Amino acid sequence: MVHVTYVGNFLSAHGINPTYAEALAPRLASDRIKVRTASDRLHAASRLLDTIRAVLATPRRGSCLIIDLCSGPRAFPAALLTCGLAHLRRRPYILALHGGDLPTRLRTSRAQLLYMIRHAHRVVSPSAYLAHAFAGYATVEVIPNAIVVSDYPFAARAQPRPHFLYLRAFHPVYDPETALRAFAQVRAHHPEARMTMAGPDVTGLQAQCQELAASLGLSACVSFPGRLPKTAIPALGQEHDILVNSSLRDNTPVSTIEAMTMGMAIVATTVGGLPYLLRDGETALLVPPGDAESMAEAMRRLLEEPGLARRLSENARAEAERMDWSTVLPRWRELVEMAAAQAA
Template structure:
């Protein structure tokens, strides 16, 4: 099913009405980070349909707040991380020598809302201080050509590598080989990329948007910065490079923190949702 907005609504409504016609319980899942803007324009239609479902499930406390603001009850069931695949990897600290390779990894699609341009700007501002600093960008998307040109304009084309679409195993390898994962989103909900990074023991710098502050505490499991503030993003990266004790603390606390999103825990939450939906549908 589509994640959010009108595409989600147009998928969800037929399922809800077919379920009612067949006396079948319906559980609706909403996942997108732009729910606030969508509901401001569509709340009447959405409420009329969602009230016919047995449950509305969202993956974060952030989306629960948004939907409750518009008078809709929700159940939170978080995203799942495969802890067997995204394994914690012991690694050496970031190199002391600034000329040695320091690898940043951006694990999102190349879309404007995910802020790859901000990551490139941060590298441009840090390039003289850390000659070994590199940035790897995962995924494809509509911003690809613009971002490639940006690396040329900022004279960091030799520092930025575009990896293209990656398989799950390639993503694991990228998380584990990176020193820092950066998630400079302008809009977000509960990004799997953040969970997977923490599971692999790779410290994260992320923007404080949407559901991200509900996932990690600043200075405990990640470093959180203000969206669109490249100076803050740059400073957070610099801080992790210069403070090995903080770096190691984030690695360890991050891995412990993601245990709550393992399958056994989340499976029990989904079973409870389905059982309650069946009970209400009798």
């Protein structure tokens, strides 16, 4: 039996968007692998204590840890402490890199970041972007974020409707205002266009977006349903034909993979991991961040250029099929079994 301690954010019960860890951890468990997670505690001190207890309880033999590493001001030092404790107790750990902003830690926290990387049994990332960013410091294995492809019905967008979807949190890093301003420009040429902006309001930015929509005369054609459960995503994909990702920083967003799987035509920015996930002119149209005019032009191209949306739609679906759990999960199971063998 392999014992895995997975240290990451497991906070969806508190109304916070589930992280990829919440999808991966239960799937890793099998008749050969036992998984313990940390932490589902909301408050920082309680989370830290829960994580320390989980690391200390990790068996000496036949075990390993998976430690999610993000760049946030709380997440980064928490991961550093966890890696240090695991190393001190000689428990092998797999370091999972997350977040489009993580490479900035090479400038601001270089020594701490390299400590975590160098003592890891393996370093993994869901994107080639982070693998490339850290190539000079470690061999990073790319294991893509996975979904159940069969849960997302595909429809080629041969003649896309002007139904646009923004599917991210309301946070400045995702720049929803630029998506709104671009949509306003599109609607000047397609008055039947509508947009849904769905996601949790983590900073109070949704109210500002609603005010912006009103000032642009869009209140009647832009809806704000808030945070939606995963089960609602396939229906959203059937109701909308074009996904708009206006991020200023990003890595490998699952919402974009879901859109690819459903065959939605995609307009996204050229930041972080997005150009590694999406190929401009082949699986999506990519535009500079913060540029509403370029975004609007790309959105209009999908509506007005014959054959473009269909080609992107079909190519994106073919790419997404390689990210099904049936392909990705065996790689994770092999990885943890190899790491645990080191502690045998």
